[in-house]
Amino acid sequence: MSAGGELLLAIDTSSGTSVAVVRGERVGGRRVLSEATELDTMKHAEVIGLLIERALAEAGVVVSELTGVVAGMGPGPFTGLRVGIAAARAFALGADVPLRSVVSHDALAFSQAQAGVTGDLLVVTDARRREVYWSLYRLAANQGAPVRVDGPGLAKPDALPHPHALALEAAEDSSRVSAGSLGLVALELLTSGGEFAGDQALYLRSPDVTLSAGAKRVTQ
């Protein structure tokens, strides 16, 4: 590992399960060394360990070489989202390296920016229960980490804010968050001194509970 370089394990389970190893050199740029993904959105807990193992092996990286772990903080369906965050936190704890938190939508916006998209981009992903998560980005050429100007938020699909923006819809392909992109965003933020996300999972919804109104009568 060259001095001044970063070697990060990135984990995102806001959609499927995606794990990547990314390298950032002071000279020589940034690249994704490996990415292992499972698209099934019901298998996060089963595959998380296997994908971490595979991503490390394919990158030819051992744990002691890593300089940090990146967790995708969502937004995303709760149960799956927590799997990646829990694994990332525990991995960072066991490897004794820092944990960086990144908004998962940033990875989707970053991929679009890399593909040459500029202007206002509204990232929209499935939130289940007929709602979507959204984030608004203002993308410019050669910008580094994508600039989020609003969101993430939760809305009905027909009540999305920012109708003028180019919408990156929750279509199957576009809603798959890539841990490789997430890791690259983290490298951009480390280089630029940009701000990482907060360390709380982005649920954007309260737990679904109603307050009990005391005991219900059993006799009519």
Add this chain to the structure above:
Amino acid sequence: MTDATERPEPAPREPVVLGIETSCDETGIGIVRGTTLLANAIASSMDEHARYGGVVPEIAARAHLEALAPTIHSALAEARLGWSDIDAIAVTCGPGLSGALMVGVAAAKGLALATGKPLYAVNHLVGHVGVDLVTPDSEPLEYPTIALLVSGGHTSLLLVRDLVSDVELLGETIDDAAGEAFDKVARVLGLPYPGGPHIDRVAVGGNPKAIRFPRGLSLPKDMAAHRYDFSFSGLKTAVARWVEARRDRGEEFSAADVAASFREAVADVLLTKALAACADLQVPRLLLGGGVVANARIRELAAERAAAAGVTLRIPPLELCTDNGAMIAALGAQLIMRGHAPSELGFGADSTLPVTDIQVNVSQ
């Protein structure tokens, strides 16, 4: 720290195991060395559930995610150990609340891969039995034993012939867990959650024979089909009916008598069935586990009935009866000491994991 000049060590006879437990509302991290308890750190989200009158799975899962890292730190600090001192990691993979279990499973996998330690995915209920082995100053657990495990999440009667290889489910609740019945009856009486300690408090001075509440699945016809099964839903309804009838008539009644009589019905049916299992199977040993064991009357009646039946009774200290990580570490250590291979990484959370699956996904 391992010195590089040391000879390579064989598998430790007394492995140091870190156990992770997140099946319900307690985030438990325990550390044992063989059968010695080194740390038992617990964070509970119980207070956050209080205003809902029961455990809310999503609230429990969110709390686990936040509590895990701090609780791991506490456990390591309590045991005065670092990662290099840990030989293996064990985790509860079921039964329990699936979203809650997944947090522990994911964290265990992350930890195991980061530290290079072998990982054991184990059964929560069997952990409740295994914790007896790390109870300070206790004689070794003898087999076979009957185990009665009672909490807000489960009510199970087990026959344990061998902790790591032969556990059989004799019976379990067919509706509410005993702990849930305490919570629901507490609500009927206007008492806060969790119901157990409040029922205990109100029952002091009450007459346990004042009201004859039903004993679920205890009639001869039920005993034929459900000899070792439990049912508490009818009891809860009976208490509610009794109280509502008095209130409707504007009649005074003694909450102490209701609480004491209800508690007596629960304790009676639990211990009648547990001691029937001891007698039927000629197993003169009974082990209690689970949070409901905190209930004073259940412990008292267990002691009375076991003594009368010539059955040796074991009750681990209360902090080891409620859900905790030490019980998972203790079971993991037993598996290692008996030469069991670790679990392969592809296991998931199984909310209904049968008790016969003591460890899952064992490597070939």
